Amino acid sequence: MKGGTHHGGTNKSTSVKFRMPTAENLIPIRIDVEYEGQRFKDTFTWNPNESEAEITTFAKRTVKDLNLAVAFIPLITQSIQAQVNEFRSYEGLDMILGERVHCLKLDLRVNSTIIRDQFLWDLGNFDSDPEEFARCLCKDLELEDPEVGPAVAFAIREQLYELAVLSVSSGRETRISKKSRREWALDFSQSSKAVSAFELMKRTSSKSSAVRKRNEWDFFEPIVEILTREEVEALEAREERNARIKRRQEDKDDLYVNRYSRER
Amino acid sequence: MFSHVGGDGKLPFAPKSEPDDGPADAAAYGQAHTSAENLSAAGHAVKGSDGPKPREAFNREMYRIPSYAGWFSWGKIHPIERRALGEFFDGYSLSKTPKVYKEYREFIINKYRENPRRVLTFTEVRKMLVGDVNLLKKVFDFLEFWGLINYHVSSENKQQQTTTTDEKSPEKEMITESTDIAGPGNNTVTLEASPQFVSTSVVSSCQAGESSSQMPLQPLDTDQSENVPSQTDEHTTAAAAVPIEAGSKVQLPHSADWLGNWTIQEVLRLLEAIGKFGEDWNRVAAHVGTKSKLDCVLKFIKLPFGDQFNSNIGVPHYSTSNGGAMEEEIPRIKGECKDTSIGSSHLDGNGSHEHFDSDEVIDEPPLKRPELSPFADSSNPIFAQVAFLSAMVGSRVAALAAQAAVTALAEDDPVTHGLHTVNNHNQATSLKPEDAEGGDVHSGKERISAVSGAVTANAKTLADQEERDIEHILANMIEIQFKKLQSKVEHYEELEFILEKEKSQLEKAESQVLGDWIRYSHYHYSSGPS
Numbered sequence: 001m002k003g004g005t006h007h008g009g010t011n012k013s014t015s016v017k018f019r020m021p022t023a024e025n026l027i028p029i030r031i032d033v034e035y036e037g038q039r040f041k042d043t044f045t046w047n048p049n050e051s052e053a054e055i056t057t058f059a060k061r062t063v064k065d066l067n068l069a070v071a072f073i074p075l076i077t078q079s080i081q082a083q084v085n086e087f088r089s090y091e092g093l094d095m096i097l098g099e100r101v102h103c104l105k106l107d108l109r110v111n112s113t114i115i116r117d118q119f120l121w122d123l124g125n126f127d128s129d130p131e132e133f134a135r136c137l138c139k140d141l142e143l144e145d146p147e148v149g150p151a152v153a154f155a156i157r158e159q160l161y162e163l164a165v166l167s168v169s170s171g172r173e174t175r176i177s178k179k180s181r182r183e184w185a186l187d188f189s190q191s192s193k194a195v196s197a198f199e200l201m202k203r204t205s206s207k208s209s210a211v212r213k214r215n216e217w218d219f220f221e222p223i224v225e226i227l228t229r230e231e232v233e234a235l236e237a238r239e240e241r242n243a244r245i246k247r248r249q250e251d252k253d254d255l256y257v258n259r260y261s262r263e264r
Numbered sequence: 265m266f267s268h269v270g271g272d273g274k275l276p277f278a279p280k281s282e283p284d285d286g287p288a289d290a291a292a293y294g295q296a297h298t299s300a301e302n303l304s305a306a307g308h309a310v311k312g313s314d315g316p317k318p319r320e321a322f323n324r325e326m327y328r329i330p331s332y333a334g335w336f337s338w339g340k341i342h343p344i345e346r347r348a349l350g351e352f353f354d355g356y357s358l359s360k361t362p363k364v365y366k367e368y369r370e371f372i373i374n375k376y377r378e379n380p381r382r383v384l385t386f387t388e389v390r391k392m393l394v395g396d397v398n399l400l401k402k403v404f405d406f407l408e409f410w411g412l413i414n415y416h417v418s419s420e421n422k423q424q425q426t427t428t429t430d431e432k433s434p435e436k437e438m439i440t441e442s443t444d445i446a447g448p449g450n451n452t453v454t455l456e457a458s459p460q461f462v463s464t465s466v467v468s469s470c471q472a473g474e475s476s477s478q479m480p481l482q483p484l485d486t487d488q489s490e491n492v493p494s495q496t497d498e499h500t501t502a503a504a505a506v507p508i509e510a511g512s513k514v515q516l517p518h519s520a521d522w523l524g525n526w527t528i529q530e531v532l533r534l535l536e537a538i539g540k541f542g543e544d545w546n547r548v549a550a551h552v553g554t555k556s557k558l559d560c561v562l563k564f565i566k567l568p569f570g571d572q573f574n575s576n577i578g579v580p581h582y583s584t585s586n587g588g589a590m591e592e593e594i595p596r597i598k599g600e601c602k603d604t605s606i607g608s609s610h611l612d613g614n615g616s617h618e619h620f621d622s623d624e625v626i627d628e629p630p631l632k633r634p635e636l637s638p639f640a641d642s643s644n645p646i647f648a649q650v651a652f653l654s655a656m657v658g659s660r661v662a663a664l665a666a667q668a669a670v671t672a673l674a675e676d677d678p679v680t681h682g683l684h685t686v687n688n689h690n691q692a693t694s695l696k697p698e699d700a701e702g703g704d705v706h707s708g709k710e711r712i713s714a715v716s717g718a719v720t721a722n723a724k725t726l727a728d729q730e731e732r733d734i735e736h737i738l739a740n741m742i743e744i745q746f747k748k749l750q751s752k753v754e755h756y757e758e759l760e761f762i763l764e765k766e767k768s769q770l771e772k773a774e775s776q777v778l779g780d781w782i783r784y785s786h787y788h789y790s791s792g793p794s
Contacts, residue, residue, distance in 0.1 A: 065545065067546075099357050099359065099360075099396075101395075101396055119390060119391075119397045120394070120395060120396055120397060121396060121397060121398070122396035122398065122399065125396055125398050125399065127398065128396075128398040129398065132401070133397060133398070133401070136386050136387065136401065137387055139385075140385035140386060140387035140388070141387060146562070209367065209394075210364045210367035210368055210371070210393055210394055210395060211367065211371055211392060211393060211394070212391070212392050212393060212394050217391050217392050218391075219391075220390070220391040220392075221387075221391040222387060222391075
């Protein structure tokens with residue numbers, strides 16, 4: 001989807017249409033739907049160029065594989081469709097090229113594995129590959145759970161997507177969903193923190209070095225925790241409670257907002 | 265192969281302390297080295313004020329790198345590096361400069377050499393370097409590919425090397441490995457198998473292009489004991505060929521590893537179940553019995569031929585010159601294969617058509633499809649491919665394939681269609697193809713020869729036709745040339761004629777002028793002196 005032109009072969013194309021800044025243009029999809037007390041949460045990457053029929057097929061298959069109620073099919077389909085459409089709505093905008101290094105963070109729990117990590121990622125590097133990074137991470141850390149890799153890749157993709165949207169829509173008013181704002185606690189000031197790696201390499205002694213200061217090494221190292229079954233259960237119970245409280249809080253907020261907007 | 269330092273300046277050795285070219289941030293490397301001496305060596309620009317020190321004072325360690333990485337030089341950047349990691353050298357970015365590249369490179373290599381025995385992981389290194397992790401990974405992969413880091417030689421070689429070096433004086437030198445000349449790869453044992461593997465992949469990629477996998481074929485014999493060894497052999501072959509092709513070093517799986525805790529019976533049941541139920545993992549797990557749904561899925565995707573299934577989505581999309589009749593045959597052929605290989609006889613031939621729309625098709629049927637199309641084309645190089653393929657697979661599969669091919673050729677005759685359908689439902693093994701050549705062919709060889717006869721005949725007629733076409737065209741061309749020449753000649757004749765006429769006119773004019781002149785001068789003369 002590159003819409004740039006080449007100038008005399010010395011410059012790269014000046015602009016690129018909005019897309020995921022990774023080697024493969026796959027968008028992160030998060031599903032969180034509820035029906036009659038059953039809650040289905042899932043995350044995966046999706047190719048936004050797939051046809052709508054594919055979405056329905058996928059939803060049907062998911063419901064069948066996980067033995068969910070049939071009513072979930074339209075819910076899932078709608079959710080995927082909405083997110084794909086949102087991506088589509090950005091597609092006409094131009095992305096800035098150039099090196100923009102962000103500090104991506106990982107803080108997730110997959111079954112019994114907790115990972116916390118920080119690393120620098122260049123948003124302008126369109127050859128980046130979250131899946132490869134995740135795969136390498138799991139291999140190096142010798143993680144056995146095969147679900148960790150995709151979860152890490154997804155977390156990276158999600159952050160990249162948010163950052164890309166922010167960078168492209170700074171002029172445009174964006175409605176980031178309430179859920180995302182609350183749950184992910186994304187630091188919006190991150191967009192101003194996009195620097196070139198050159199600046200990151202600068203040191204106080206006015207010399208630059210590509211090697212990080214020793215005291216920062218631990219900061220950028222991945223921390224992995226493997227929980228026992230009891231810990232996992234306890235954690236999950238706590239998360240459920242928190243989620244319920246939050247939901248109640250959100251409902252109250254919505255009511256409040258609606259009341260006020262109606263009164264106007 | 266020993267390279268002496270004094271000899272050529274390009275020796276890639278590494279002093280234990282920091283290199284003294286490059287940034288002066290030696291302390292930044294954090295290398296806890298006691299030697300504070302200012303090292304210099306041949307091949308490096310001496311930056312320090314000291315002159316070259318005697319060799320005995322050098323505290324150099326020996327590091328092994330493979331011989332194909334002999335171009336590496338500590339202080340310089342080689343064109344290979346420029347090409348592979350172009351981002352550092354195109355000047356677009358302040359943070360991607362050759363200097364930065366050198367820093368990355370030297371840091372990673374030094375880090376590895378702190379403890380050459382262990383495998384340096386990327387995750388360990390990336391926390392210590394500033395920069396985009398994707399870029400760092402690229403540098404890391406590059407160094408690993410060329411054996412400059414994580415180069416672990418097999419133990420016999422190691423012993424040989426260590427014995428020779430122990431005898432040396434404290435001064436040790438870089439040895440470049442000459443063992444793995446074939447390329448980055450650890451295990452030379454499987455190299456013989458790999459050319460075969462690679463050529464299979466070449467062959468299969470030349471085919472209809474439907475199969476994206478490059479796995480060798482795995483006939484599923486009903487004989488269970490054969491199954492595991494052949495699969496493991498080919499799995500290790502595949503795994504060995506991957507490093508050779510991809511250039512990364514992977515540990516070869518032991519023959520038991522890929523099975524995990526799955527017994528052969530369980531694997532067979534799994535495959536049976538998949539053949540029967542398709543992607544319905546609930547029923548598959550129920551059929552296997554001892555394994556959970558998740559285990560079944562994981563096992564299935566780990567199986568060596570799993571790749572082939574990804575490419576088989578949309579099986580009936582198969583355009584050949586034989587038309588739609590081919591689609592009919594594919595499920596029938598598959599049905600028959602199931603009969604022979606799995607041993608379950610209650611497959612519905614028609615129902616299997618929908619069934620094969622899903623992803624799980626046992627690898628034999630996909631094998632048939634690429635083989636059918638060559639027969640439809642019936643041209644010579646493809647025939648060689650077929651011969652190669654039939655040599656690769658077992659005789660049974662080749663026989664079935666030949667039978668399928670014969671069916672394809674005979675599809676013009678609607679009678680044979682019905683016969684085949686009936687046959688497939690009744691018996692699996694004794695199939696009588698009634699093709700144009702006639703005769704009853706039972707054994708695989710005879711079938712193959714019958715098929716080859718048909719193919720040859722077809723080829724001959726095509727060749728004859730081609731020849732005739734060529735002659736015709738040639739005659740046309742010659743005729744046209746003649747016509748061209750003829751028209752040219754006519755043209756020239758016309759020109760000649762015109763010129764002759766002009767000549768005669770000019771002569772006339774000339775004589776006229778002459779006459780006038782004579783008269784005029786005569787008149788002038790006669791009336792002259794007066």
